[in-house]
Amino acid sequence: MALASWPVSVELPVQWGEMDDFGHVNNAVFLRWFESARIAYFQHLWPERPSGDEVGPILARMEIDYRLPLQYPDTVRCEATVTSLGNSSFHMAYRLFSEAHGGAVAAEGDSVVVMIDYRSGKSVPLTQELRAAIEAVEADS
Amino acid sequence: MALASWPVSVELPVQWGEMDDFGHVNNAVFLRWFESARIAYFQHLWPERPSGDEVGPILARMEIDYRLPLQYPDTVRCEATVTSLGNSSFHMAYRLFSEAHGGAVAAEGDSVVVMIDYRSGKSVPLTQELRAAIEAVEADS
Amino acid sequence: MALASWPVSVELPVQWGEMDDFGHVNNAVFLRWFESARIAYFQHLWPERPSGDEVGPILARMEIDYRLPLQYPDTVRCEATVTSLGNSSFHMAYRLFSEAHGGAVAAEGDSVVVMIDYRSGKSVPLTQELRAAIEAVEADS
Amino acid sequence: MALASWPVSVELPVQWGEMDDFGHVNNAVFLRWFESARIAYFQHLWPERPSGDEVGPILARMEIDYRLPLQYPDTVRCEATVTSLGNSSFHMAYRLFSEAHGGAVAAEGDSVVVMIDYRSGKSVPLTQELRAAIEAVEADS
Numbered sequence: 001m002a003l004a005s006w007p008v009s010v011e012l013p014v015q016w017g018e019m020d021d022f023g024h025v026n027n028a029v030f031l032r033w034f035e036s037a038r039i040a041y042f043q044h045l046w047p048e049r050p051s052g053d054e055v056g057p058i059l060a061r062m063e064i065d066y067r068l069p070l071q072y073p074d075t076v077r078c079e080a081t082v083t084s085l086g087n088s089s090f091h092m093a094y095r096l097f098s099e100a101h102g103g104a105v106a107a108e109g110d111s112v113v114v115m116i117d118y119r120s121g122k123s124v125p126l127t128q129e130l131r132a133a134i135e136a137v138e139a140d141s
Numbered sequence: 142m143a144l145a146s147w148p149v150s151v152e153l154p155v156q157w158g159e160m161d162d163f164g165h166v167n168n169a170v171f172l173r174w175f176e177s178a179r180i181a182y183f184q185h186l187w188p189e190r191p192s193g194d195e196v197g198p199i200l201a202r203m204e205i206d207y208r209l210p211l212q213y214p215d216t217v218r219c220e221a222t223v224t225s226l227g228n229s230s231f232h233m234a235y236r237l238f239s240e241a242h243g244g245a246v247a248a249e250g251d252s253v254v255v256m257i258d259y260r261s262g263k264s265v266p267l268t269q270e271l272r273a274a275i276e277a278v279e280a281d282s
Numbered sequence: 283m284a285l286a287s288w289p290v291s292v293e294l295p296v297q298w299g300e301m302d303d304f305g306h307v308n309n310a311v312f313l314r315w316f317e318s319a320r321i322a323y324f325q326h327l328w329p330e331r332p333s334g335d336e337v338g339p340i341l342a343r344m345e346i347d348y349r350l351p352l353q354y355p356d357t358v359r360c361e362a363t364v365t366s367l368g369n370s371s372f373h374m375a376y377r378l379f380s381e382a383h384g385g386a387v388a389a390e391g392d393s394v395v396v397m398i399d400y401r402s403g404k405s406v407p408l409t410q411e412l413r414a415a416i417e418a419v420e421a422d423s
Numbered sequence: 424m425a426l427a428s429w430p431v432s433v434e435l436p437v438q439w440g441e442m443d444d445f446g447h448v449n450n451a452v453f454l455r456w457f458e459s460a461r462i463a464y465f466q467h468l469w470p471e472r473p474s475g476d477e478v479g480p481i482l483a484r485m486e487i488d489y490r491l492p493l494q495y496p497d498t499v500r501c502e503a504t505v506t507s508l509g510n511s512s513f514h515m516a517y518r519l520f521s522e523a524h525g526g527a528v529a530a531e532g533d534s535v536v537v538m539i540d541y542r543s544g545k546s547v548p549l550t551q552e553l554r555a556a557i558e559a560v561e562a563d564s
Contacts, residue, residue: 031451172310
């Protein structure tokens with residue numbers, strides 16, 4: 001089992017309107033980008049839209065380190081990987097690279113994703129099927 | 142002089158988080174996309190960042206027709222063109238194409254951009270230099 | 283029947299992060315505010331969440347005139363009213379007032395809302411029930 | 424010296440358009456709310472807009488725990504407090520309460536704010552003046 005292989009990435013143009021009054025991309029935009037990488041990863045795990053399912057993932061925690069201020073114009077690449085599997089949750093990490101900064105890391109993040117029953121709001125154990133799917137995605141990198 | 146030649150375009154991935162509770166890209170996101178095309182156009186007119194200039198463009202009016210509901214995943218291409226020049230303002234039009242809809246038009250827009258003196262807030266006439274720059278961009282298409 | 287009586291309003295604080303690199307509230311944020319007034323109006327027409335319904339409203343067109351640049355800190359009040367009823371659509375107008383500008387109008391808008399069958403994507407006629415509900419909201423102002 | 428006294432709070436209506444396709448307020452919106460509380464705090468420290476200053480605060484790190492899924496309609500209150508002072512940085516914590524959930528905590532956060540020289544990008548020590556200003560804000564609660 002090999003996790004943390006960074007198998008999924010998305011490339012996103014920095015939009016001018018994502019900068020705030022300080023002239024840098026606003027801190028909340030980075031979470032949108034992380035989400036885009038996370039959803040791209042989720043599409044491998046749940047090819048059908050998960051919104052109507054009875055059990056699905058929710059974001060329970062996010063940590064983000066801002067390494068570089070970003071500006072328009074730029075293109076960022078955001079990578080995601082699952083770094084560990086728990087009983088009913090897993091850790092997903094992110095790293096964001098800036099083309100305008102020569103590919104340097106502009107932000108790094110770590111999140112906890114919990115599998116819950118949407119009706120009861122209770123967490124549920126990761127199924128063997130989901131564990132295998134995550135490992136298959138990580139092995140594909 | 143040939144305007145309305147659609148010389149500038151930007152390509153943007155639809156992000157999952159841009160959809161709202163109706164399951165479609167939220168209406169306000171389309172204005173962000175139009176803005177990205179407008180700013181790409183402005184970079185031809187004002188290669189330096191215009192934010193510190195004493196005279197610059199402001200958006201005074203926008204009209205938008207929503208033609209198709211959009212969903213993640215998709216990639217949109219937004220084109221911009223100047224369609225007419227006034228005394229102290231010009232019209233810029235937009236059209237947005239959806240890859241997931243086979244390149245169909247998903248939205249169209251028209252805006253009024255006014256040149257103002259940022260200190261006084263008053264409109265100022267388009268300079269000959271600016272008129273020529275717009276015509277050069279339109280001729281380049 | 284009296285329309286255009288501006289019966290619904292919402293009050294919203296300007297958030298610092300809604301300003302862009304020009305130091306003013308970004309143009310797309312105004313559509314978020316108009317939407318908040320529109321949804322507050324819709325709650326009178328459809329007290330239950332309409333997202334699962336088979337027939338419901340979609341935004342087909344928006345026009346907005348930006349009258350004043352806005353900055354943090356400020357509080358805006360956005361009003362909405364239905365101005366005319368068509369066969370399968372209606373017009374909803376918006377006006378936005380800025381407390382920091384002494385209550386002056388900062389933006390005005392007009393939109394076309396179409397009733398559609400979400401499954402077929404086709405427009406459907408306004409029911410008598412909906413017409414009466416709109417008139418009741420407008421009469422309540 | 425008493426820190427962590429939660430002296431600053433802002434109240435914000437949940438907007439319908441802040442919900443995503445899962446029918447909950449999108450995770451990135453919480454950072455916008457935390458920012459609004461942080462900026463309200465900063466206004467006590469720097470009554471003038473800090474954007475043009477040569478030394479100012481930047482957000483270097485954020486941790487957020489999502490406790491409750493939120494939906495429109497709701498009103499949230501976000502509190503901010505400085506919890507510790509370092510050499511050139513300080514920790515600011517956040518907690519977010521949901522009116523629709525009877526005032527329950529919907530999210531908690533912790534951030535690192537670094538004082539930097541905007542021209543050089545280098546961190547600079549907290550001045551005695553800034554330390555005193557933070558303590559005065561915390562003592563005022």
